[in-house]
Amino acid sequence: MTTDKQPLTAVGGGAHRFVGLAENLEQHAGRPTGAEPPNVRGDNRGYGLVFFELDDYHLTSVISSGLRFQAIGADPAQELACTVYKEQAAAARYLVDVTAELLVTQRSHLVPDQMVPNRDVLLPGTEFHGVLAGGHPLFPPEFTRFTDPGGVEQLQVFTLLPVTLGEVNYVLDHGVTALRQQWARFEVDVFDLGRPSVV
Template sequence: MATEQQQRPVLGGAHRFVGLAENLERYAGTPTGAEPPNVRGPDRGYGLVFFYLERYHLSTVISSGLRFQPLGAEPAQELACTVYKEQAEAARHLTDLTCELLVQNRTYLVPDQIVPNQQPLLPGTEFHGVLASGHPFFPPEFTRFTDEEGVEQLQVFTLLPVTLGELNYILDHGVTSLRQQWARFEVDVFDLGRPSVA
C-alpha cells in the first residue's frame, strides 16, 4: 500500500507552475530582461525577471526560483516590486534584498507582514522597510496563481516600500489604518519619490 507521501506529487515539481510565465506577463507586461541566480558569484537560489507595462509606465521586478527554496511556504512564494520605469533599479534592489533575507533565514512572508530595516533601504530616502501585500493595481490572479484544476500553487507578494514614520504608524495603528491614510492622501505607492504620510 502506497503511503501518503508516495501518492502526493513532489512539492518542488516544476509542473505545478505551467503557465506561470504567461500569467505574470499578462499583468506585469513585456519581459525586458533577467538576472540569473549566479549574477554575483555563487547561486543565490533565485533569479530576477524584469517586466515593463508601457501603458502605465510601470516596471515590475519579480523573483524566479524562490518557490523552489525550502522556506516552508505553502503555497510557494515569489516576490515582486512595482515602480515607475525610472526607478526599476531600486525595485531590483528591494526584491533582491528581501529574497536574500528569506533564503538566508529559511522563512517566508505572510500577508501584511512588515520587513523592517534599521537603515534606509534606498540611499537618500526614508524607506526603512517593505510591506508584503497583494498587488495594489494588478488583479488577484497576479497574486494567486492556480493550476488547471484551480488549486493555488503560488502567491506573488508585492513589496510596498514604507517609510520609518509609516513603520511606526503601523506599530501604533495597524496596516489597515496605514492603507486608509494612503487612500486619504491619494498616495502613489509606485513612486519612490513620494512623501511619507506619517
C-alpha cells in the same frame, strides 16, 4: 552566501505545478525586458530576477524567479515582486533582491500584510526603512494568487511596497489597515519611490 541553496523540487511536488506561470505574469505585469540569473554575483543565490514593463502605465515590475523552489516553509510557494516607475527600476531590483536573500538565508517566508522593517534606510536618498508585503495595488488577484488548471492555489506573488520609518512606526501602533487607509486618504502613489511619508 554558499551554494547549498539549490532548487528543492522534491519539496512541494516540482516545477510542473507552475506551468503557465510565466504567461500569467506577462499578462498582468507586461512584456519581459530582461532577466538576472541566480549566479549573477558568482554564487547561486537560489533565485533569479525577471524585469517586466507595462508601457501604458510607465511601470516596471521586478519579480523573483526560483524562490518557489527554496526550502523557506511557504505553502503555497512564494515569489516577490516590486512595481515602480521605469526610471526607478534599479531600486525595485534591489528591494526584491535583498528581501528574497533574507528569506532564503533565514529559511523564512512572508504572510499577507507582513511588514519587514530595516534598522537603516533601505534606499539612499529616501525615508524608506522597510517593505510591506501583500497583494498588488494595480493588478488583479490572479497576479497574486496563481492556481493550477484544477483551481488549486500553487503560488503567491507578494508585492513589496516600500514604507518610511514614520509609516513603520504607524503600523506598529495602528496596524496595516490603518496605513492603507492613510495612503488612500492622501492619494499616495505607492509606485513612486520619491513619495513623501504620510505620517
